[in-house]
Structures are given as C-alpha cells and as structure tokens.
Amino acid sequence: MEILDPKLQAYLEAHVDAEPEVLKNINRETHVKVLKANMLSGHYQGRLLSMLSKMVQPERILEIGAFTGYSAICLAEGLTENGVLDTIEVNPEMESMLRRNFEAAGMTDKIRLHIGDAMPKILEFTESLFNIVFIDADKKNNLNYFESVIDKVKPGGLIIIDNVLWKGKVYGDAKDADTELFRKLNDQITVDTRVEKIILPVRDGVLIIRKI
Numbered sequence: 547m548e549i550l551d552p553k554l555q556a557y558l559e560a561h562v563d564a565e566p567e568v569l570k571n572i573n574r575e576t577h578v579k580v581l582k583a584n585m586l587s588g589h590y591q592g593r594l595l596s597m598l599s600k601m602v603q604p605e606r607i608l609e610i611g612a613f614t615g616y617s618a619i620c621l622a623e624g625l626t627e628n629g630v631l632d633t634i635e636v637n638p639e640m641e642s643m644l645r646r647n648f649e650a651a652g653m654t655d656k657i658r659l660h661i662g663d664a665m666p667k668i669l670e671f672t673e674s675l676f677n678i679v680f681i682d683a684d685k686k687n688n689l690n691y692f693e694s695v696i697d698k699v700k701p702g703g704l705i706i707i708d709n710v711l712w713k714g715k716v717y718g719d720a721k722d723a724d725t726e727l728f729r730k731l732n733d734q735i736t737v738d739t740r741v742e743k744i745i746l747p748v749r750d751g752v753l754i755i756r757k758i
C-alpha cells in the first residue's frame with residue numbers, strides 16, 4: 547500500500563526508531579494468522595502515530611477500527627498517566643487476539659475495547675472530549691465519522707484519517723466509487739474552516755487534521 551518510491555521507503559524505514567518488540571510480534575502474528583494483514587499500520591506509520599501522540603500528551607484518545615491492536619498500542623504510548631484510549635472494532639472474531647495483544651503490551655488498564663459497530667458507539671460518548679481521534683475503519687464512512695467526532699474533539703486536538711491517498715488513485719484518472727469517496731473527503735476537509743489540515747505521504751496517505 548506504499549505510494550512512495552520503494553528505495554525512499556526503505557531509507558525512511560532504516561532511519562526511524564526501532565519497532566518495539568511487542569509490536570514486532572503483533573506485526574508478525576497478524577501477517578501469519580490474519581487475512582488482509584496489510585491493513586495494520588506497520589512500523590513506520592506506527593512510529594508516526596506514537597510520536598504525534600507523545601507530542602499531544604492526550605488524556606483521551608478514540609480509535610475507530612482496531613483490527614489487531616497495532617495502532618491502538620502505538621497511540622497509547624503517548625497517553626498521560628491517567629489517560630485512556632477507547633478503540634472500536636466491529637469484528638467479534640478479533641476480540642480475543644486484541645485482548646491478548648493489549649495484555650502483552652501491558653496496556654489493559656489504558657485501552658478500553660468496544661466490540662460493535664462504530665457509529666452507535668461514537669454517539670454514546672457524550673460527556674468527555676477527545677484529544678486525538680484516529681479514523682481507520684470502513685472507508686465509506688470516513689466523512690460521517692469525521693462529522694460525528696468533530697464536536698467531541700478538544701480545540702487543538704487531532705483527528706487523523708488513514709489511507710486518504712488511496713494508493714495514489716486520488717490524484718490520477720481513476721473514476722471508481724471508492725476513489726471518488728476519498729476525493730470528496732479530501733476536498734471537503736480542505737475547505738473546512740473549523741480545522742487546519744495536512745496530508746502526509748506516509749504509506750497510503752495520512753491526513754492530519756487539527757481542530758481550531
């Protein structure tokens with residue numbers, strides 16, 4: 547899913563902090579045992595998520611789309627001492643692996659797992675404001691997720707959306723429905739005056755949005 551020149555990608559990966567052992571194991575096990583393993587954020591993007599989180603020092607993080615827990619653990623690295631990350635995963639078959647991975651990372655008291663469809667769960671979060679939201683689930687709902695979380699993010703907080711360059715198709719001639727959805731997402735966020743925004747060409751494109 548990388549859009550960068552493979553040589554540049556290899557160079558970048560050789561000059562980033564090492565992948566923590568627990569994440570290396572999750573990465574490996576996911577690739578051996580789970581279908582569509584390339585959905586996992588991976589070493590380089592994972593270190594980006596970790597660094598952004600450490601810069602924000604969040605008390606509350608919301609993740610939409612847990613998969614095998616890799617990105618949740620990266621983001622949770624930056625939580626304050628009493629901070630909590632809520633992650634939502636629709637596939638109940640991931641639950642036991644997710645719980646095992648959070649345990650292996652020593653993060654069972656920092657990460658709360660919610661199994662179920664994301665949208666009704668997001669609507670349940672009424673009382674508190676998030677410092678970071680990571681949107682990485684069913685791509686067709688990206689704009690719906692953005693609109694449903696924007697009022698639940700603190701001013702200065704981040705909303706991060708994955709895969710927004712969609713294998714480079716968004717700036718090419720592709721006309722398929724998924725590509726059009728990503729173009730619509732990127733176009734709408736670009737002109738949204740509630741937020742500052744920048745797309746990083748990391749992996750499949752990571753959109754960093756900062757609420758004003």
Ligand SMILES: C[S@@+](CC[C@H](N)C(=O)[O-])C[C@H]1O[C@@H](n2cnc3c(N)ncnc32)[C@H](O)[C@@H]1O
Pocket residue numbers: 585586587588610611612613614615616617618634635636637662663664665682683684
């Ligand atoms: C790209 S993967 C997430 C990868 C993970 N964030 C990481 O970087 O390691 C997308 C995940 O979202 C989940 N998902 C899809 N639709 C969902 C929904 N409506 N609600 C919650 N999770 C959903 C999928 O089951 C899948 O595990």
